[in-house]
Amino acid sequence: MTDEAEAVETAGAGRVRVDWRTGRAMVQHDEAFWRDHEQRRLEQGLSVPQYCAANALALSTYRHRVSGKKRASARPLVTKPMPSRSPSFVPVSAPQAELGALVEIALQGMTLRLSGEAAERVLASVMARLA
Numbered sequence: 001m002t003d004e005a006e007a008v009e010t011a012g013a014g015r016v017r018v019d020w021r022t023g024r025a026m027v028q029h030d031e032a033f034w035r036d037h038e039q040r041r042l043e044q045g046l047s048v049p050q051y052c053a054a055n056a057l058a059l060s061t062y063r064h065r066v067s068g069k070k071r072a073s074a075r076p077l078v079t080k081p082m083p084s085r086s087p088s089f090v091p092v093s094a095p096q097a098e099l100g101a102l103v104e105i106a107l108q109g110m111t112l113r114l115s116g117e118a119a120e121r122v123l124a125s126v127m128a129r130l131a
Contacts, residue, residue: 034065 041051
């Protein structure tokens with residue numbers, strides 16, 4: 001056990017576990033611990049960030065535990081039914097083939113058709129390699 005975990009455990013602060021991301025000892029406190037801190041914070045008149053900084057508490061954990069909000073995963077999943085709509089279609093017209101070179105490449109069941117400037121570049125490249 002690390003020195004940090006021993007120091008926390010001897011203080012009787014709560015259950016100690018090792019954070020799998022950082023390898024550091026983490027203390028899990030019960031609800032009474034957080035209620036006590038919230039009461040002391042209100043008595044001292046400090047803001048939550050000020051109190052957390054003065055008492056070495058994680059601000060996000062403090063806010064989560066004191067607000068009483070449950071995590072999203074704890075809430076039951078409610079799905080809204082999708083409104084029924086009739087399908088809509090958007091007309092798509094194929095672009096007109098430009099006048100000029102037309103290249104068609106067929107490989108393993110796929111066909112690639114190029115026209116215009118793109119086809120001219122491909123043809124120039126093929127002709128340059130063949131020369």
